[in-house]
Amino acid sequence: MPESSAAPRTMADMLKNFSIEIGTREPKVVTAAVNRLEPGTEVYLTWIPGEDPFRAVEASAGLSRGGLKPVPHIGARHLENENQLSEILNRLTGEAGVDRILLVGGERDDPLGPYDSSLKVMQTGLIQKYGIKRVGVGGFPEGHPKISDKILGEALVEKMNFARQSGLTLHIVTQFCFEGQAILDWLRKIRAIGVDMPVRIGLAGPASLTTLTRYALRCGVGNSIRALTHGPAFSKLLTERNPEPIVRDLAAANGAAQSLGIAALHFYSFGGFGKTVDWITAARAQ
Numbered sequence: 001m002p003e004s005s006a007a008p009r010t011m012a013d014m015l016k017n018f019s020i021e022i023g024t025r026e027p028k029v030v031t032a033a034v035n036r037l038e039p040g041t042e043v044y045l046t047w048i049p050g051e052d053p054f055r056a057v058e059a060s061a062g063l064s065r066g067g068l069k070p071v072p073h074i075g076a077r078h079l080e081n082e083n084q085l086s087e088i089l090n091r092l093t094g095e096a097g098v099d100r101i102l103l104v105g106g107e108r109d110d111p112l113g114p115y116d117s118s119l120k121v122m123q124t125g126l127i128q129k130y131g132i133k134r135v136g137v138g139g140f141p142e143g144h145p146k147i148s149d150k151i152l153g154e155a156l157v158e159k160m161n162f163a164r165q166s167g168l169t170l171h172i173v174t175q176f177c178f179e180g181q182a183i184l185d186w187l188r189k190i191r192a193i194g195v196d197m198p199v200r201i202g203l204a205g206p207a208s209l210t211t212l213t214r215y216a217l218r219c220g221v222g223n224s225i226r227a228l229t230h231g232p233a234f235s236k237l238l239t240e241r242n243p244e245p246i247v248r249d250l251a252a253a254n255g256a257a258q259s260l261g262i263a264a265l266h267f268y269s270f271g272g273f274g275k276t277v278d279w280i281t282a283a284r285a286q
Contacts, residue, residue: 034066060096075106180249207271
């Protein structure tokens, strides 16, 4: 994928077709999403370890009724057995109108059931059986604390090849990162090994430095945390950070961003759903 030298894109350009991630525990957030997001916006629904996976059915149904596109997470290592996976997919598609999902490995050392990876879930054939064609998988610009970059790259290639053979349309949704250059470097690496799937770049919405640091440490995002803590950290602990510097870095690298397959941005609303949407709305007006 040769890089072009196009003019820099604007903030508004970069924020077109964004997606956002919410939890399933608070119905008020689902209502807020319906009230505040444009029709057709993709809203990803987390599956936290130990949480009832069927919570996503009601939340997805509410989003679908409101004209949004629910994208529930399916955590491979959280699944107990094939029957549970089948029931989840059946209810999501039949009761909630879901036509796309995000497959993640699931942050759990020992799988609860027979699936230790998202590829294993894809290979069951159940996703296709229930009419789901669009599937997201995870990407890690800063690597994974427990999996080598080599294995992560090989896994992306395997998923891509399997998807093409089985009629699934695959895209990547990345873990959040705090440095634009790290994201672009990672994109170049996966393109170099033949991974040509479109990518949604994960970014943390506005939140305090303490909140962002807590999530970064929990999720294994360590290297780029220096971008948050640069300067006299103690005087800035409560200062709110937003992703504008990263978005501007990606916009400035317009040629690279286009040729490297950045499909859109994906927001993790660690500082609150309303605060994240407020920031996006204001940034799109710039």
